[in-house]
Amino acid sequence: MTESSEPAPPEDAPSARIDDVLDTPETGAEAAGETGAEEPLGSRATALDAPEANALAARRRPTVLVLAGAVGCGKTSVYAAIYERLGRGPFGGWMFAGSRTIAGFEQRCHWWRTSSGGSEPYMEHTRANDLPWLHIRLRDSESREPARDLLLGDFDGEFFDQLADNRMQPSELPFLRRADHVGLVIDGEHIAKVTARAAERQQTEYLLERLLIPDALAGTDALSLIVTKSDCLARSRDAEGAESCLAELNQRASKLAGRPVPLLRLAVRSQDPQFPLGHGLETLLEMLGLRPALQIAADPEPYEPATALGRFRA
Amino acid sequence: MSSQPHGVVMLGLPSSGKSTYLGGLFHSLKDSGADGLRLQGLPDERDYLIELEKAWLALEPLERSRHHGPKHVELPLLLGEPDDARPLRLEIPDVVGESYEAAWEYGQWEQSLQALLRTARGLLLFARANAVVAPELIEIHPSKGESSGERSPWEPADSPTQAKLCDLLEQVGEMRREAFPAIAVVVSAWDSVADLGLAPADWLQWQLPLLAQWLTSHKPTLTQRTFGVSAQGGDLENEQVREQVAIHAGERPVPLNGDKLTAPLRWLLDHA
Amino acid sequence: MSQDQTEVAGEESGVSDAFDDRIREGVVVITEDGSAALRATVDAAASAKATTPGMLSFVRLAFDLEIPDAERGRVSGLFSSTGAAVTPDQRQLTATLAVLTLIERFSRPLGRRTMQGLLPDAAAASAVIVLADQGRAPVHPDVLGFATRWRAMAAEHLRRGGGWGGPPELAKPAETPEGAPAPEPGPADIEALRAYAGELNQWLRQTSSSARLLALEEQQGLLWWLASSERSPSATAAVLGACEELLGLSAYSLGPPAAGELLSRRLTGYATEEVSIADLSQLAARTVPEEIADLCPLLSGGRPSHVMTAGVLDAARWLYDELQLTRLAGPAEGQ
Numbered sequence: 001m002t003e004s005s006e007p008a009p010p011e012d013a014p015s016a017r018i019d020d021v022l023d024t025p026e027t028g029a030e031a032a033g034e035t036g037a038e039e040p041l042g043s044r045a046t047a048l049d050a051p052e053a054n055a056l057a058a059r060r061r062p063t064v065l066v067l068a069g070a071v072g073c074g075k076t077s078v079y080a081a082i083y084e085r086l087g088r089g090p091f092g093g094w095m096f097a098g099s100r101t102i103a104g105f106e107q108r109c110h111w112w113r114t115s116s117g118g119s120e121p122y123m124e125h126t127r128a129n130d131l132p133w134l135h136i137r138l139r140d141s142e143s144r145e146p147a148r149d150l151l152l153g154d155f156d157g158e159f160f161d162q163l164a165d166n167r168m169q170p171s172e173l174p175f176l177r178r179a180d181h182v183g184l185v186i187d188g189e190h191i192a193k194v195t196a197r198a199a200e201r202q203q204t205e206y207l208l209e210r211l212l213i214p215d216a217l218a219g220t221d222a223l224s225l226i227v228t229k230s231d232c233l234a235r236s237r238d239a240e241g242a243e244s245c246l247a248e249l250n251q252r253a254s255k256l257a258g259r260p261v262p263l264l265r266l267a268v269r270s271q272d273p274q275f276p277l278g279h280g281l282e283t284l285l286e287m288l289g290l291r292p293a294l295q296i297a298a299d300p301e302p303y304e305p306a307t308a309l310g311r312f313r314a
Numbered sequence: 315m316s317s318q319p320h321g322v323v324m325l326g327l328p329s330s331g332k333s334t335y336l337g338g339l340f341h342s343l344k345d346s347g348a349d350g351l352r353l354q355g356l357p358d359e360r361d362y363l364i365e366l367e368k369a370w371l372a373l374e375p376l377e378r379s380r381h382h383g384p385k386h387v388e389l390p391l392l393l394g395e396p397d398d399a400r401p402l403r404l405e406i407p408d409v410v411g412e413s414y415e416a417a418w419e420y421g422q423w424e425q426s427l428q429a430l431l432r433t434a435r436g437l438l439l440f441a442r443a444n445a446v447v448a449p450e451l452i453e454i455h456p457s458k459g460e461s462s463g464e465r466s467p468w469e470p471a472d473s474p475t476q477a478k479l480c481d482l483l484e485q486v487g488e489m490r491r492e493a494f495p496a497i498a499v500v501v502s503a504w505d506s507v508a509d510l511g512l513a514p515a516d517w518l519q520w521q522l523p524l525l526a527q528w529l530t531s532h533k534p535t536l537t538q539r540t541f542g543v544s545a546q547g548g549d550l551e552n553e554q555v556r557e558q559v560a561i562h563a564g565e566r567p568v569p570l571n572g573d574k575l576t577a578p579l580r581w582l583l584d585h586a
Numbered sequence: 587m588s589q590d591q592t593e594v595a596g597e598e599s600g601v602s603d604a605f606d607d608r609i610r611e612g613v614v615v616i617t618e619d620g621s622a623a624l625r626a627t628v629d630a631a632a633s634a635k636a637t638t639p640g641m642l643s644f645v646r647l648a649f650d651l652e653i654p655d656a657e658r659g660r661v662s663g664l665f666s667s668t669g670a671a672v673t674p675d676q677r678q679l680t681a682t683l684a685v686l687t688l689i690e691r692f693s694r695p696l697g698r699r700t701m702q703g704l705l706p707d708a709a710a711a712s713a714v715i716v717l718a719d720q721g722r723a724p725v726h727p728d729v730l731g732f733a734t735r736w737r738a739m740a741a742e743h744l745r746r747g748g749g750w751g752g753p754p755e756l757a758k759p760a761e762t763p764e765g766a767p768a769p770e771p772g773p774a775d776i777e778a779l780r781a782y783a784g785e786l787n788q789w790l791r792q793t794s795s796s797a798r799l800l801a802l803e804e805q806q807g808l809l810w811w812l813a814s815s816e817r818s819p820s821a822t823a824a825v826l827g828a829c830e831e832l833l834g835l836s837a838y839s840l841g842p843p844a845a846g847e848l849l850s851r852r853l854t855g856y857a858t859e860e861v862s863i864a865d866l867s868q869l870a871a872r873t874v875p876e877e878i879a880d881l882c883p884l885l886s887g888g889r890p891s892h893v894m895t896a897g898v899l900d901a902a903r904w905l906y907d908e909l910q911l912t913r914l915a916g917p918a919e920g921q
Binding site for chain 3: 050053054056057058059060061062064133151174175177178218295296297298299300303305306307309310311312313314
């Protein structure tokens with residue numbers, strides 16, 4: 001790491017500097033300019049790590065979306081599809097305004113393309129030590145509003161499996177409370193199959209209950225249900241049973257949350273031509289656009305006026 | 315004359331036409347000028363420019379530039395009508411495409427190039443019309459027998475053109491804290507797509523939609539325009555075309571909906 | 587939910603940390619060490635010598651309003667004084683730290699501060715309230731609740747002349763056994779008597795102080811004002827009149843507590859009406875200190891374009907808050 005020219009912190013400063021949290025790539029590049037060394041401008045990793053995500057948030061408040069669900073349920077595919085779909089033009093009223101992790105999106109979309117050499121679309125499972133944050137900037141197609149930053153949390157499904165079965169606590173996944181939107185992912189392919197439905201349902205309920213523990217999320221408003229591979233539901237031999245299961249899950253979520261929980265259906269990379277690339281993403285982006293931020297408010301301790309004048313009410 | 319040169323940086327992947335453009339531009343400015351832009355005199359350092367010009371006049375394909383880092387090129391210009399021209403020192407280094415490829419793959423930038431990009435007052439972003447790598451999704455039905463089914467890991471070098479160009483602009487934005495100069499997008503080898511009857515901006519939206527969105531979304535803080543330019547004047551692989559072009563080697567035809575070689579530069583200088 | 591899960595939930599759920607909940611506006615991933623470092627930053631900024639212009643800069647940052655580059659640099663430097671590297675281009679983080687600094691200031695005890703000592707915070711609290719009146723949103727909503735609470739507490743704190751209670755009690759001497767001679771007063775007794783004399787003196791000073799008399803006079807004036815009838819040619823004129831009168835009756839630069847309620851009572855007759863913001867601005871326009879002209883669009887004529895009309899009571903609170911801020915940001919008063 002390049003030496004910083006910042007003055008030494010005072011003796012009683014906390015042992016960790018904010019710089020550890022807010023590592024700014026430009027600082028390294030500017031320092032490199034001073035030393036004459038060849039230094040990378042920014043990370044060529046395929047996603048942002050925590051300090052880089054924080055450095056981005058320090059400039060402009062991003063909307064943070066985390067999709068929570070088991071391994072293989074399609075979380076990464078949703079993120080890849082947003083990028084791949086924008087690669088063909090604006091959609092859903094949004095246009096691509098930039099990304100710090102284009103390489104990350106390209107790496108993920110690679111498995112859907114002929115350049116991968118595969119004969120059918122595929123997506124690599126996210127690993128625990130993969131950098132988690134994908135970044136994309138969107139602007140409304142009419143350019144009426146400023147561009148908005150989205151940080152997409154691409155986490156290993158194993159974290160959520162452990163959360164669901166109580167091997168992990170929500171406090172160990174602090175990104176959950178930071179997220180403005182948490183999409184609990186339900187694997188539509190499993191719901192569609194009678195033999196897999198019960199297990200998928202149970203796992204969803206476990207995860208739901210864990211996510212709705214007080215203080216796990218920024219608020220119950222953060223939660224939505226995201227059904228991936230919803231094209232499978234249309235082909236299901238027991239479509240009615242599948243729909244009934246989803247309705248019950250939605251009801252359960254709404255009851256636990258104390259408010260209606262939205263349920264979105266996606267089929268982002270279907271083999272069925274009725275479901276084009278990115279099917280359902282417009283609704284997801286609309287949801288993110290309508291409420292880009294979820295703030296956690298806390299009132300001060302109540303103040304009891306001490307005088308009659310202070311207690312006066314009209 | 316101003317003591318500070320006016321810096322314009324050419325950005326583009328390997329073989330996107332930067333050096334060919336520079337050779338043709340040099341000749342155009344030297345010969346008669348156009349768009350109210352011409353050379354005031356020959357630059358002191360001109361061996362590299364003459365080499366580019368020679369290859370351009372001889373209709374020879376340029377060898378891949380072998381120098382490392384940006385090749386310093388400075389042109390003393392006169393800007394404006396003959397009776398009202400003002401002098402201007404244009405610094406327009408020739409940067410090998412591999413520098414930009416490395417920036418995409420590794421995030422590595424030569425210091426000298428970084429310095430130029432940080433202070434540039436205009437960018438020429440090159441995209442070759444007949445060399446666009448587009449993302450191609452695996453067909454819904456099983457492949458037509460070409461694919462072995464064995465997947466290979468992602469190689470950054472194989473990424474689509476629009477991804478690389480957007481990423482380069484993002485990195486330049488980081489260098490300049492989002493304060494971009496005017497950007498002239500130069501769609502080179504425009505002759506190869508002129509028959510489509512599209513305007514360059516429309517071609518960009520069609521072939522490089524991610525880049526087109528990126529540029530549009532940065533308005534109004536970003537000033538940009540798209541040009542279609544053919545430095546060679548046609549497909550020199552085609553003997554007939556080659557012969558036609560050779561007749562007036564010093565003045566290449568402008569393809570349909572295309573622009574003169576000097577047009578992008580003149581526009582940049584007007585919007586600095 | 588099974589009992590096991592409830593137990594776990596009970597263990598897991600606790601009071602979330604309000605600081606971490608607020609700092610997330612400027613940060614994505616907050617570690618324990620990172621949180622501690624940012625707390626130190628906020629603490630240092632809140633403990634630095636406060637000036638009215640400096641506090642108003644925090645307010646502007648908290649509402650994402652523009653401040654001069656030099657001032658932004660100064661604030662970044664202040665936030666970096668504990669070793670952090672907060673740069674001027676980190677607008678969101680700077681705004682978040684500004685909000686947290688204000689909340690920290692508004693959470694600290696008033697102590698024995700006089701009006702002079704309270705002025706920077708009073709100006710900041712009023713500025714926060716004024717901007718909220720205009721419909722602007724701060725980077726974090728909590729700052730409004732803290733500003734409102736602080737202003738009410740400070741208004742009462744200044745007027746505490748009426749709350750001193752009775753004189754201090756003199757401790758009874760120890761009882762002498764029957765028949766025994768009364769003991770001669772010793773050094774300890776004399777010291778105790780001296781201390782009591784001091785307490786009594788203090789009580790006399792406080793209860794008969796000018797501050798207390800001032801507070802009582804103010805209350806009297808307010809009561810007469812409320813009791814008198816309102817005669818105005820229009821709702822707009824009534825709003826302006828009520829606000830100026832209330833400000834005129836205030837004994838201190840910081841107006842009385844429950845000012846909003848007092849205005850509501852005074853303007854009861856117009857409660858269901860609306861006023862045009864443009865008309866009110868035109869009627870109320872005056873010269874305001876240049877340093878706060880951007881915060882007071884009604885008074886300075888810079889009408890916020892997104893607000894066209896407002897209910898009489900809302901408009902009155904807004905105008906009063908601007909007048910209040912103008913008074914606080916004006917030349918310092920010796921109170």
